[in-house]
Amino acid sequence: MDFPRLGLGTMGIDDPDAVTTAIDLGYRHLDTAQIYDNEAVVGEGIDQAGVDRDDLLVATKLWIDQLDRVRESTVESLDRLGLDSVDLLYVHRPKGAYDPESTLSAMAELRDDGLIDGIAVSNFEIGDLDRFADVLGEPPAANQVEYHPLFQPEDRLEHAREHDYPLVAYSPLSGGEVDTVEPIVEVADRHGITPEQASLAWLLAKGIHPIPKASSREHLEANRAALDVELTDEDVAAIDAVEREHELYPE
Numbered sequence: 001m002d003f004p005r006l007g008l009g010t011m012g013i014d015d016p017d018a019v020t021t022a023i024d025l026g027y028r029h030l031d032t033a034q035i036y037d038n039e040a041v042v043g044e045g046i047d048q049a050g051v052d053r054d055d056l057l058v059a060t061k062l063w064i065d066q067l068d069r070v071r072e073s074t075v076e077s078l079d080r081l082g083l084d085s086v087d088l089l090y091v092h093r094p095k096g097a098y099d100p101e102s103t104l105s106a107m108a109e110l111r112d113d114g115l116i117d118g119i120a121v122s123n124f125e126i127g128d129l130d131r132f133a134d135v136l137g138e139p140p141a142a143n144q145v146e147y148h149p150l151f152q153p154e155d156r157l158e159h160a161r162e163h164d165y166p167l168v169a170y171s172p173l174s175g176g177e178v179d180t181v182e183p184i185v186e187v188a189d190r191h192g193i194t195p196e197q198a199s200l201a202w203l204l205a206k207g208i209h210p211i212p213k214a215s216s217r218e219h220l221e222a223n224r225a226a227l228d229v230e231l232t233d234e235d236v237a238a239i240d241a242v243e244r245e246h247e248l249y250p251e
């Protein structure tokens with residue numbers, strides 16, 4: 001299965017029907033985490049949708065206080081999700097109980113045993129990524145970072161491109177602020193789309209994999225429609241040049 005271009009962020013989703021609706025609309029990448037306290041909701045949504053498990057990419061994340069009990073904690077997540085395995089297991093942040101050697105080795109054992117398919121990382125900086133490669137001798141299955149027009153960590157995009165792994169963009173709609181930024185509004189108006197769709201189309205054009213969170217059918221559909229938008233190089237450059245820096249989740 002190719003890594004889906006667009007996924008569903010589920011932080012704040014507490015209704016399984018939203019997940020089922022997303023799958024019905026074609027979403028194939030579902031992103032949850034232990035700290036969102038909704039793995040059971042996501043699992044129920046998947047179950048209700050009734051699609052082939054092999055057609056879904058399901059990701060969860062070990063919270064920072066679980067990184068020294070990787071196996072037990074992952075089994076608990078799988079129980080809540082009602083799944084035998086996840087496609088991506090993330091280190092949510094390289095903080096707390098994170099120890100590169102022991103945490104990543106434990107994750108590699110889970111992969112050997114078939115409980116997870118990919119060892120992924122989130123909020124990793126270049127030094128953390130280098131350490132990951134030192135320990136496991138490979139790049140991560142994905143790095144998930146905050147990436148949107150108002151916060152563009154280009155070093156992480158370059159690293160992902162150089163080492164050929166997917167960069168997943170969280171908060172791709174800038175937490176709802178993109179509609180106030182003039183260059184984005186201009187691009188949106190030129191294409192007859194919303195600023196939120198322009199933001200997603202910009203990420204997709206750069207080969208980044210956004211995971212917008214949406215709970216209504218209207219928003220879920222609008223975000224999927226961004227897959228059909230083709231921005232010009234000038235549009236992409238105009239959004240690249242947005243200067244306001246607004247990180248929603250600083251360390």
Ligand SMILES: NC(=O)c1ccc[n+]([C@@H]2O[C@H](COP(=O)([O-])OP(=O)(O)OC[C@H]3O[C@@H](n4cnc5c(N)ncnc54)[C@H](OP(=O)(O)O)[C@@H]3O)[C@@H](O)[C@H]2O)c1
Pocket residue numbers: 008009010011012031032092122123144145169170171172173174175176194196197211212213214215216218219220222223249
């Ligand atoms: N790894 C990490 O540390 C980390 C941190 C933060 C987030 N994440 C992941 O990234 C996902 C997305 O990030 P996020 O939830 O912070 O923010 P986001 O996706 O940038 O924005 C979500 C907000 O935008 C609204 N929205 C969605 N589609 C819209 C549309 N087409 N038009 C207008 N508004 C729209 C949503 O409203 P409705 O809900 O009403 O549709 C919600 O209020 C999370 O759910 C989570 O999976 C990961």
